[in-house]
Structure formats: structure tokens, C-alpha cells
Amino acid sequence: MTAPLRIATRKSALALWQAEHVASLLRQAHPGLQVELVPLSTRGDEILDRSLATIGGKGLFLKELEIAMLEDRADIAVHSLKDVPAELEPGFVLSAILPRADAADAFISNDYAALTDLPNGARVGTSSLRRQAQLRALRPDLQLLDLRGNVNTRLAKLDEGHYDAIILACAGVERLGLGGRIRARLASPDWLPAPGQGAIAVESRATDARINAYVAALIDEETRIAVEAERAMNEKLGGSCAVAIGAWCVVAEHGLTLHGMVGNAASGELLRAQADSRGDTPVSLGHEVAAMLLAQGAETFLTPQR
Numbered sequence: 001m002t003a004p005l006r007i008a009t010r011k012s013a014l015a016l017w018q019a020e021h022v023a024s025l026l027r028q029a030h031p032g033l034q035v036e037l038v039p040l041s042t043r044g045d046e047i048l049d050r051s052l053a054t055i056g057g058k059g060l061f062l063k064e065l066e067i068a069m070l071e072d073r074a075d076i077a078v079h080s081l082k083d084v085p086a087e088l089e090p091g092f093v094l095s096a097i098l099p100r101a102d103a104a105d106a107f108i109s110n111d112y113a114a115l116t117d118l119p120n121g122a123r124v125g126t127s128s129l130r131r132q133a134q135l136r137a138l139r140p141d142l143q144l145l146d147l148r149g150n151v152n153t154r155l156a157k158l159d160e161g162h163y164d165a166i167i168l169a170c171a172g173v174e175r176l177g178l179g180g181r182i183r184a185r186l187a188s189p190d191w192l193p194a195p196g197q198g199a200i201a202v203e204s205r206a207t208d209a210r211i212n213a214y215v216a217a218l219i220d221e222e223t224r225i226a227v228e229a230e231r232a233m234n235e236k237l238g239g240s241c242a243v244a245i246g247a248w249c250v251v252a253e254h255g256l257t258l259h260g261m262v263g264n265a266a267s268g269e270l271l272r273a274q275a276d277s278r279g280d281t282p283v284s285l286g287h288e289v290a291a292m293l294l295a296q297g298a299e300t301f302l303t304p305q306r
């Protein structure tokens, strides 16, 4: 019998759901393969009193999982792709990107059906600079308040009355079976998600051919192409959670369309660009949209905003 395939995961409900999802897909694809979870705590989970933008440090949610793989306590790690920095630690690869769920953001409120229904000065919770910039652009009157923690924690804080509305990713809310709480979708091209939002990524050691062959069964080529374009744009712009960057790539039969946005969370200024691929690679498309944003003066928005 072969050794079980061990999946390193964070311990939040969403992370566990995603790791279980990957485990069940692996068992389906490889009957007889034993798959088990290795739940771990990461720095990003432990520091809850500061916004991610101020803690800084890319890969806040990855490091402990990567150490587990280096120490052979785990074979793969499962991540939300949008939490994966543009550049991985040496020796690691994204061995599979799964089919994408709804990449839109969700407007969630107990009292209001949509962003446009919020009264003047309403309190909206989000610590994401990308979400703050887009909220400010649409509704300069809103009071934007920090909100961190896992999805369930954020919903509980809304329910306690600290906010009139909060913004979350549709994908995470739906995976937890809480899709009924979504009052409206904030969707492209008007509102852009984070690069890679809605996609689950499997990370593994680059040299682990046996494991990577198992994981290859989970690859979704269309999602891989889309997120490669979004992540290439983000990387060219030096993106991190300390700047407001949105990206959304549509894959159609005739080619790709990449929408990009860079914003200022304090002023609500947004720069937008969009380009189609004409048979060129997703990476060059990402670089092209990044260059268009830089040509509009994106540089001034790309020094850390916190």
C-alpha cells in the first residue's frame, strides 16, 4: 500500500472546507489513494488585531504550511489562490488550480438589499484596500471600518450590529453554505475582485513527481489561464494586500479579456485598463494591462497605502 497523501491546511472553516474538497476530488480521481488532512495554524490566523495591510509580509498564510512540506509532515497545501503571493518560495509550485467558483464580491447586510440602498454615512466593514477603494469611488459618503477574521467571525460582527453592511467574497460565503446571506453581487467589469479570487490552488514541492502526478488530475486549464493573466498583472504592479489592485480575466473562445484596476483606498480614485489577447500568452496580456495602468500614473497608488 502506498503512503497516504497528506494535505496541510489552515484551520478556519473555509480552509478546512477547501482542503476536504481537494481530498475528496483526489480520492475520486485515484480510487484506493488514502488522503488525510494536517490542520495547522499560520501567522495570518494568529494576528487578528491588525489589518493584513499593516502586518505586511507576503505569504502570511503560507509559511507554516510550506515548512510542513519541507519537513515531510505534509505532501501538499491547499490555499485560496488570492492569498498566494505572486512569487512562491523557491522549490514550490502551484501544481493545480481548480475550476473557479463565483469570483465576485458579496454585499452582505441584514437591513439593506444593495450598496445603493445604504443611507448616507452608513458603516461598511472591510479591511481590504481594494474593496475600500471601490466603495469610496461609488459612495464617498460611507464610513469604512476595519473588519478582519475568518468568514464566520466577520458575519458574527455584522450580526452584532457593528456594521450596516460588510463585503466578502461570494466564493467563501457559498462554500460555507451561507450563500443565502448574499444580498447583492459586486461584479465585473464595474467592480473587480482580487487577482485569483474564487480559485483554489494546490501547492507542492516542485520535485515531488509522484505527488504532482496525483494532483495533476485536478487542473482546470481555463481557470489556470485566467488567473495566470491576473497574477502576471499583479506581479508587474508589485501587488500585495498593502495596495488596492483588482483583476478579472474572461476566457472566451476567441481569446482572453483582462480587466485591471488600481485604486487609492483613501480618496476613492480608480485607474482602469483592459486589453484582449490576440493569441499571446496570459502572462504577456497581464503585463500589457499593467503597463497601461502604469502609463496612467498607477505608480503613485502602488506605494503601500498603510
Ligand SMILES: NCc1[nH]cc(CCC(=O)O)c1CC(=O)O
Pocket: 080, 081, 082, 083, 151, 167, 168, 169, 170, 171, 172, 173, 196, 197, 198, 199, 200
Ligand atoms: N482573504 C481571505 C480570503 N481568502 C479567500 C477568500 C474567499 C474565497 C476565495 O476567494 O476563493 C477569503 C475571504 C473573503 O475575502 O471574503
